[in-house]
Structures are given as structure tokens and as C-alpha cells.
Amino acid sequence: MFEVSQRLKKLPPYLFAEIDRKKKRLIAEGADIIDFGIGDPDLPTPNNIIEAMKKGVENPSFHRYPIGKGTANFRKAIADFYKKNYDAVLNPEEEIAVLIGSKEGLAHFPWAFLDAGDVSLVPEPCYPVYHIGTILAEGVPFFMPLKEENGFFPELGKIPKEILLKAKILFLNYPNNPTAAFAEKDCLTDAIRFCKKNDIILVYDAAYSEMYFEERPVSFLSLPGAKDVGIEFNSLSKTYNMTGWRAGWACGNRELVAALAKIKENIDSGTFEAIQFAGIEALTGSQENVRRLRNIYRERRDIFAVGLREAGFDVSVPKGTFYFWVKINGGSIEYANALLEKGRIVATPGIGFGPSGEGYLRFSLTLNSERIKESIGRIKKIWGKR
Ligand SMILES: Cc1ncc(COP(=O)(O)O)c(C=O)c1O
Incomplete structure (x- = not known):
């Protein structure tokens, strides 16, 4: 045993x-x-993406270890996508890192910023990787209930002072899994202010940002000050039916992106470049x-x-x-x-x-x-x- x-x-x-x-x-x-x-x-997965993948697989230059934070072309495609869809400006050189799906990045992120006993503020109910990633990094999750009467947004003002002193990360996820709630712009703006004031990193999980039926959800990174405190995680998984491909990214504050990239370069060796090549077609091809x-x-x-x-x-x-x-x-x-x-x-x-x-x-x-x-x-x- x-x-x-x-x-x-x-x-x-x-x-x-x-x-x-x-x-x-x-x-x-x-x-x-x-x-x-x-x-x-x-x-x-849509055909145009599969066709791009077929081409990518046949390119021998993609058969080697993928480089650093992702290919320059895929990072540029992500930056262009954010500009076009969310009016958010990202520098592809410093503010984007490619992931093996957003789950991988969300799980590794606490390793970059939590020391033993540090707290992360985790909404609940939630996608479990926020507190699991925290625990694996020897951090302590502090759970914030999401209640229907508050639009399934956490009451940040109710977090005890002694917790705030130890808190390093706040996780938010909208559109939300499992409640399907969308965040109001004012709530996100308040959360940015709250993080600035308390010196807390805002980790925004936007895995469902393109899964809307009427109005596009508010984009965290389009809000003033978001990049001062935050990093957003997203992926090709839900938008393009590509959950099995394992391709996502983190984007936002360059120090936060760089720290996550450093953890990753010591653990994994990146995302297969043929997948990144197909990812460019996903983001820039017909929608x-x-x-x-x-x-x-x-x-x-x-x-x-x-x-x-x-x-x-x-x-x-x-x-x-x-x-x-x-x-x-x-x-x-x-x-x-x-x-x-x-x-x-x-x-x-x-x-x-x-x-x-x-x-x-x-x-x-x-x-x-x-x-x-x-x-x-x-x-x-x-x-x-x-
Ligand atoms: C809220 C949320 N975030 C992140 C993910 C992870 O998605 P992926 O790792 O495929 O990008 C999921 C998957 O179900 C999810 O529901």
C-alpha cells in the first residue's frame, strides 16, 4: 500500500x-x-477547423516541442478575436499564454501565487477546479455562496476582514456553470475595484463567453482597470465543440500571464502546434x-x-x-x-x-x-x- x-x-x-x-x-x-x-x-467540431488540423498534422515543423507561451500566430489570432468581439486590447507578445484547455491553466494558476495557508475566494456552487487547484497549491479556499436573490453573484462585502488579509485570488465565472447566470457590468466593475483595494488577483473564467442566446455577456477584459488586477481564462472547447482537442488560453495582466507561463514551462511542453494552427482557423475563419x-x-x-x-x-x-x-x-x-x-x-x-x-x-x-x-x-x- x-x-x-x-x-x-x-x-x-x-x-x-x-x-x-x-x-x-x-x-x-x-x-x-x-x-x-x-x-x-x-x-x-466544424469542418473548416478539421481541415486546418489535417493540414497542420502534415506539417513536419509542427511535430516538434511547441514553443513557450504558444505560437505567435495563434496568440495574434486570440488578440484579434478579443479586439473584434469584446473591444478588449491585448498585446499578444506579453498578455496571452496558450494552455492545454482552460482547466489546465485554472488548476495551475494558484501554484504561481499562493503560498501555504494563503486564501483564494471561491464562489459556490462552482466548477470544482477553483478550489481543487487551490488545495493542490496548499492554499485554503474560502467559499462565497451564490444566491439567486443576488443574481448568483458573490457578496464581496460580506467577506470577513481576517480572510481578506490572507486572500490572494478571487475566482469569478460568467456566464456561469452551473447556474447559467450572467454578470451585470456594475457587479464586475465593483469586483475590479474590490480587488484593487484589497490587493487581490481576479481570475475570470470566461469558458462560456460565446454561448449566449440574445445579448453578448459583458466582457471582463473590456472593463476599465480589468487588466490591472486580472487574468481571463477561455478556450476553444465550448464555442467550437472542441473539448477533446485541449486548447485554451490565459490573457490579461502581463505579470500574471508570465508567472503562469513560468509554472507551465516547468511542467508541460505546450499545446501541439497543429492544434494551435487549427485554432487560428477556429477564431479567424467563418463564425x-x-x-x-x-x-x-x-x-x-x-x-x-x-x-x-x-x-x-x-x-x-x-x-x-x-x-x-x-x-x-x-x-x-x-x-x-x-x-x-x-x-x-x-x-x-x-x-x-x-x-x-x-x-x-x-x-x-x-x-x-x-x-x-x-x-x-x-x-x-x-x-x-x-
Ligand atoms: C466553468 C468552466 N470553466 C472551465 C472549463 C474547462 O474547459 P476547458 O478546459 O475544456 O477549456 C469548464 C468545462 O466544463 C467549465 O465549465
């Missing part, structure tokens, strides 16, 4: 083992499971597929919203992401279990994203409309008009 490190022991337990076991058993028995569990796009994707998710959202309302759920319709954060009146694990046993439907219990997620289920609409309609039929059979 090997003794794992204290660091590893400190990672929170996996809450869904029982649901996973049940799901696997039902699948083995031949059950027709409708799986809303995973936030992973079901549609393929028609992104528009089409938004229409597809919007249609799914509308079908699901109408269906859930007919089934008696009180739903607020998301403005973006492919998530639905559904309020239930009971324990989220019990509800998810019932949904699986009686309806053969998988949804993620909200409590898995943090204690304030209790009372919610997260549905990821990465299934086609027919399956979503089928799920509504099943939900109505279980709960009918509640």
Missing part, C-alpha cells in the same frame, strides 16, 4: 459514486438512459457554425423550459451556456436518484457544485431536441403537475 500525500487526501470526496454506479448498472441492463449529466457538446450552434442550443433551451413549466417546475430561462439550473423542492441527490430510477434520466445534483447548490439540479442540454422532448414526457410521468 502506498500512502498518498496530505494534499491529495484533502481533495473533497466524489459525491456521485452511487448515482454513477446505478447509471452503469442500468446501462448494462439495456436501459435507455437520457444523460443530461456531462457538460460536453454532443455536436462535432457561421457558432451562430448555428447558438440557434441549436436556444431551440433546446426553449423546448426544455416549456416542458419543465408544463411539468410544474418554476424555471428561469437561461440567457446562455447550455446548462439549466432547475430549482427543486427537496434534496438534490434524492431527486437525481428518483429521476434516474423512475425516469432513466441523469441530471447532476446541485450539491455536487457546493452546499449552496442544494435544492437544484443541473441539466446539460448537450442532447438533441428529440431526446429533450422524450425526457419531458418522462419527467411529466414521474412528477406530473407538481
Whole structure:
């Protein structure tokens, strides 16, 4: 037997083992499971990107170790994309580093700025890598509840003084996973001011920045002062159905970018240059597929919203992401279990994203409309008009 490190022991337990076991058993028995569990796009990467990748793979100069912070051309494409879409100005030389997906960068970032016992301010419910990355760097997460009545934005003014003194990083993520909330411009401006005042780094996770249905979400980096305190993480994953490719970037304050790049150059050797080459096509080529994707998710959202309302759920319709954060009146694990046993439907219990997620289920609409309609039929059979 090997003794794992204290660091590893400190990672929170996996809450869904029982649901996973049940799901696997039902699948083995031949059950027709409708799986809303995973936030992973079901549609393929657009063809123009695949064609670029084919070309890239055939280029022998891409077969060697990828250089430093990413290729100059991919970083320029990212800077141009930010200028065009968000009116945010980035210097590709100093203010952008290419990542192996944004998760990788988010997980490594605390290594660059936390010493043992330093605090990072983590919203909850949240994408788990913020506190996991903190714990792995021997930091201490301080959780800030996201409440519906506050638009799922943390109440920064309520953080105790003694915590603020030890806090080095504030994580924010909008459009948000799992709540699908968008941030108001004023809230982000306040957060920038708060970070400046308290000498805290703002880590902004914008993985869903292009997944909107009506208005484009406020861009953190377009706000005055953002680059003084912050770094934004984003990727090709959700916008271009490229989760498997592992290509993302960090951008913003050059000291923050440089420190992350230094950690990375000592751990990994970069992102395959053929992928970066295809990434240039993703960001600079036709965006028609992104528009089409938004229409597809919007249609799914509308079908699901109408269906859930007919089934008696009180739903607020998301403005973006492919998530639905559904309020239930009971324990989220019990509800998810019932949904699986009686309806053969998988949804993620909200409590898995943090204690304030209790009372919610997260549905990821990465299934086609027919399956979503089928799920509504099943939900109505279980709960009918509640
Ligand atoms: C909020 C959020 N941030 C970051 C990521 C990581 O995405 P990737 O590493 O594919 O860029 C995800 C993935 O689901 C996410 O939901």
C-alpha cells in the first residue's frame, strides 16, 4: 500500500459514486438512459477547423516541442478575436499564454501565487477546479455562496476582514456553470475595484463567453482597470465543440500571464502546434457554425423550459451556456436518484457544485431536441403537475 500525500487526501470526496454506479448498472441492463449529466457538446467540431488540423498534422515543423507561451500566430489570432468581439486590447507578445484547455491553466494558476495557508475566494456552487487547484497549491479556499436573490453573484462585502488579509485570488465565472447566470457590468466593475483595494488577483473564467442566446455577456477584459488586477481564462472547447482537442488560453495582466507561463514551462511542453494552427482557423475563419450552434442550443433551451413549466417546475430561462439550473423542492441527490430510477434520466445534483447548490439540479442540454422532448414526457410521468 502506498500512502498518498496530505494534499491529495484533502481533495473533497466524489459525491456521485452511487448515482454513477446505478447509471452503469442500468446501462448494462439495456436501459435507455437520457444523460443530461456531462457538460460536453454532443455536436462535432466544424469542418473548416478539421481541415486546418489535417493540414497542420502534415506539417513536419509542427511535430516538434511547441514553443513557450504558444505560437505567435495563434496568440495574434486570440488578440484579434478579443479586439473584434469584446473591444478588449491585448498585446499578444506579453498578455496571452496558450494552455492545454482552460482547466489546465485554472488548476495551475494558484501554484504561481499562493503560498501555504494563503486564501483564494471561491464562489459556490462552482466548477470544482477553483478550489481543487487551490488545495493542490496548499492554499485554503474560502467559499462565497451564490444566491439567486443576488443574481448568483458573490457578496464581496460580506467577506470577513481576517480572510481578506490572507486572500490572494478571487475566482469569478460568467456566464456561469452551473447556474447559467450572467454578470451585470456594475457587479464586475465593483469586483475590479474590490480587488484593487484589497490587493487581490481576479481570475475570470470566461469558458462560456460565446454561448449566449440574445445579448453578448459583458466582457471582463473590456472593463476599465480589468487588466490591472486580472487574468481571463477561455478556450476553444465550448464555442467550437472542441473539448477533446485541449486548447485554451490565459490573457490579461502581463505579470500574471508570465508567472503562469513560468509554472507551465516547468511542467508541460505546450499545446501541439497543429492544434494551435487549427485554432487560428477556429477564431479567424467563418463564425457561421457558432451562430448555428447558438440557434441549436436556444431551440433546446426553449423546448426544455416549456416542458419543465408544463411539468410544474418554476424555471428561469437561461440567457446562455447550455446548462439549466432547475430549482427543486427537496434534496438534490434524492431527486437525481428518483429521476434516474423512475425516469432513466441523469441530471447532476446541485450539491455536487457546493452546499449552496442544494435544492437544484443541473441539466446539460448537450442532447438533441428529440431526446429533450422524450425526457419531458418522462419527467411529466414521474412528477406530473407538481
Ligand atoms: C466553468 C468552466 N470553466 C472551465 C472549463 C474547462 O474547459 P476547458 O478546459 O475544456 O477549456 C469548464 C468545462 O466544463 C467549465 O465549465
